[in-house]
Amino acid sequence: MLNFVLCDDNKIILDRLSKVLESLFIKHNLDAEVSFTSIDPLSTLEYVKSNTVTAIFLDIDLKSNISGLDLASKIREIDNKVYIIFTSAHLEYILIAYKYKTFDFIPKPITSERLEETIIRIINDIKDYKIKTKFIRLSNRNTIINQDSVKYIKKDGMKLVFYTDTRKYETYSSFAKISNELPPNFIRCHKSYIANVDKITDIDTNNNLVFFDSKNNSSCYIGPKYKNKLMEVFNYDGNNTNNLDSIDHTK
Template sequence: MLEVMICEDNKVHRAKLKQLVENTILREKLDLKIAICTENPKEIINYIENNNRTGIYLLDVDLKNNINGIRLGEKIRELDSFGYIIFTTTHLEMSYLAFKYKVEAMDYVIKDDDDFKERVNSCILKSYNTYHKGRHKEDYITINTDTRVINIRPSDILFIETTGTPHKIRIHEENRQIELYANLKDIQEKLTSNFYRCHKSYIVNKDKIEEIDKKYKKVIMINGEECYVSFRYMRGLL
């Protein structure tokens, strides 16, 4: 899943930028989330190092820190080569530094400009569309709900299960769960051959199985979650 990370030292500007991103996500029904919003560039670096994700980064250039926004962008580029970096600043004259340090920024947006909101919104949408329709297009399935358009990469799915609510399913990934109204049969038709209907209530990604417990008829996934296998489907799974 694509995530948004914000680094801005000014508390007021940080709150406004966060609200701007949240409004864009809601208005455009984007499958995005703000993973971190901070004044500390080291928090951004630590998060990227501990989470193997591609991100959209909104970085203030003039951070009141020993690491400025350009240097932070340089470090981000080392850790996330496909990330989308957008600089925000009041100092247009510093834009040349982004080229000097080979940050490959998407845009350099001036905070005081009248079109600041439109420019940030445009960058987020362009990043999102490029991520899903370009480099990663071949891997994604798209699910439309009443409130969101969700792009899911099958290789991220551990298993899918029915819920206690009629016609509602839950998709399990390692770091999130998604609930939506659908049925397992329709979802299975969109999935690749490594997915197996192991129970009337479960579809499992065989590539994400850590262990099969034949005695208790259950599957343990790589993150420790469990799902069940019915007797009639155990042989096919094995």
């Protein structure tokens, strides 16, 4: 599921923007929702830290000591993939706004037609990104791995170890770099592990483990810092051991 976040100091604008977005999701048959809205930049930042967010719409003048530009800067420190869209009547900030890898700048007052253009661009960009990033090229060898075959990636000292359906591959590369290059179905679940959520079959919260096959022979750890974000992906129900066979992994 695609999760959208809205932050604006005007509650009326927040409510209207949320309703228009939800109607556009229905119109375009998108598996998406407005998962969080707030007039407070700090609560918005905390939500982004602990949840998987696809796109965030930010007002620039938030009537706070933290502006939308400040908030975008802090968000970029923790998430390099989220789509940032500024909404503001202050057109003089357009050039500055794009400093934060901004996807779009929508002038206020916002029209539903202009908003729809942005949503369509986001969806097309996600589709293009999935096509372009279908394969991973290892940096120290002429080896290309199909992303669909990767269960999880482990940081082992200076090396990265890719565990796939058939074997493991080792390469020397930056963990942070590979994290930013992978598509949204790869989630950081531990300081030393990235999991492909499409491959997860079970979650054991007693032992903080995720499993990648029905016999539970392939697994990696869940770190406390990353647990909420991983659980949110599966709408986790709180059981100690969760079988994920019935979960729609496209969400």
